[in-house]
Amino acid sequence: MNTLTGYLRQAGTALRFLVVATVVLGLAYPVAVFGVGQLIAPYQANGSIIRDGTGAPAASALLAQAAADANGVQDPRWFHARPSAVLWDPASSSASNLGPNEPKLLDAVTARRAAVAAAESVGEDKVPADAVTASGSGLDPDISPEYARLQVARVAAAHGLGAEAVGSMVEKHTTGGLLAFLGQPSVNVTALNLAVAAAPQPSQPAQPK
């Protein structure tokens, strides 16, 4: 009996503790971080939204934005993001969670390699690993500089831009410095595609050289 009342008293204390703690830790704290965030870093706190030439919100610089059909085949006019287990849907996020020896993954990688080689008109041995592997989040906005360079000719032709001009856009959107040293050099495809879209389009497609 003594133990039972002891437990009940403890449970009452526990409930009161939880309620009061929730007010501080579950309401005041996140709201305070929200306030500080909106004050000192509203761009980051609101999802790093970047705008197009007209000033309208066009994308989050942190999330992949792929023009793709329902099967995940990406539009040849644009730089392609890495394969995604969730087809780049920002309402979800996931990796494939397939093991490194999984036959299913082996098949997927082989098929992607052939598809990328065909899309870029290069040999299969020229396709880098990030182009044929699904990212951890499914929303990875970045690709390797090698994969970006592989796509320059296709995108430049589709937009009637010079390969050199597009190549320098790739350079501009490649991370360097500390971020690249701690992580690895990466090209932000989301921002790069917006830059391509905003580039002045020549009236005639560029002559092949």
Next chain:
Amino acid sequence: MTFNTASFVIQVAALVLVLAALHKPLGIYLAHVFEGTTHSRPERLFYRLAGIDPGADQRWSVYLRSVLAFSVVSILVVFGLQRVQGLLPGAGSLTGVDPWVAMNTAISFVTNTNWQTYVPEATVGIFVQMSLLAVQNFLSAAVGIVVAVALIRGIVRTRTERLGNFWTDLTRTSFRVLLPLAFVGAVVLVLGGVVQNFWSADVANQAAGISQVIPGGPVASQEAIKVLGTNGGGYFNANSAHPFENPNAVISLFQVFLILLIPSALPYAYGRMVGDRKQGFTVAAVMGTLWLASTTLTGWAVAGAQGTATAAAGGLGEGFEQRFGAAPSAIFAASTTLTSTGAVNVAHDSLPPLAGGAAMVNMMLGEVAPGGTGSGLYGMLILSIIAVFIAGLMVGRTPEYLGKRVGPQEMKLAAMYILVTPTQVLTLAGITVLLPEIMANAPATGPHQFSEVLYAFTSGANNNGSAFGGITSSGPYLSVMLGLAMLLGRFLPIALVLALAGSLARQGKIPASAGTVPTHGALFGSLLLGVTVILTALSYFPALALGPLAEGLLK
């Protein structure tokens, strides 16, 4: 993706340097908080509102009863409110959470595990995330710390039944330690690009004809305590691989720093509280050595890039994020499993077999290098007691630890502590592999299928929370079995630690003699290291051989 060794070495060195620099100041602060006798004005108000007598000194059994009462009430509240989510603010179109999932999630967050059988984006709204789950991130971390503090008091105090007051300890740890550190951490995360708002945004790329709804939410505030409290439950399904949780390689390193911060400073507080700083340094050195060894091993295994699919891809990539690459992913994977965190910035299921195996071994060590907030320290202190016992056997003397006799009662408690977790992991994983219909939830082929199951129960019973994500654990069987693993894996060890604390506190102090085995210095440190590794190997080697070792060595 290639493994950048220079980057790996520099990041590991930077972590060691910064944590070493903060070891003493943070350790002093922590000891000051735990030994405090005064109450601030907000704390007095808090005690009045919660109905707590902050001065009441509890016996070990009452301290334990408070831990259990608080945890049971928390589980019921988190479970119940998830079930009626539709009635709560911020739920949007979401309705009540499935009962098995809600049960598993409630246990998961209260036990500091943060195993996520739910897909957050599709299951839980802002209120559940912010006011239920993130609150448990604070409180479950604090519970781990206060249990470690009670054990230290048991070692320090003599001829008493009293170990302090759970509620006071919990309040101080939450509000004087975790809250301020989390706030600073959250602000840094926002500056680095982590989202913190309460709305989503519509965006449209007109040229390419794409519209998206960019998700929002109080992510940074949850992210900070997720890593600082070694919890690990992500705001998004992809956890710290999601760009909104972990936007770049600098933030990724910062998250690893936050994961290690409190567990690595607690040994200093311990040394200070027992009045012998060398004790704390020895524990910290053993933790640091294990961390360094395991992180290096994980890095080596990741760099090996084994696997047929990996080879076909031309290297690592599956499950990795481009902005991180191999080295930061290896560092994160090691630290998240050497503590009770379980956040991931790379899909562990897709790691090379031996790297996935290293993650499992890290958890199987009992998460003591440096371990979860509090649980790492009490785990290491139990191992120290086992180590003095073994040393005592060798020299033929009754073992003692910091002036307390390690008699049959103390040894029984310590031995049970060492045994309960492996027993659960191996029994529950063993039962599960015998059930073909359940094994269908782990869709991998070959030894990797067993690895998915072994990883799940290792993670659950050690309150880690990371997963080989291929496994689907939302059905009744795995929800219940993993729920059981998390509950028993948390509270049986805590009960044993508090019982041990009570038993040590009752004793008087024996003066050290010529025959006393010193529990500091390189000799004892090596012994402790050896005991930790050998106990793990004895318990788990056969299971590891069937899973990651078979996959990694037989190819």
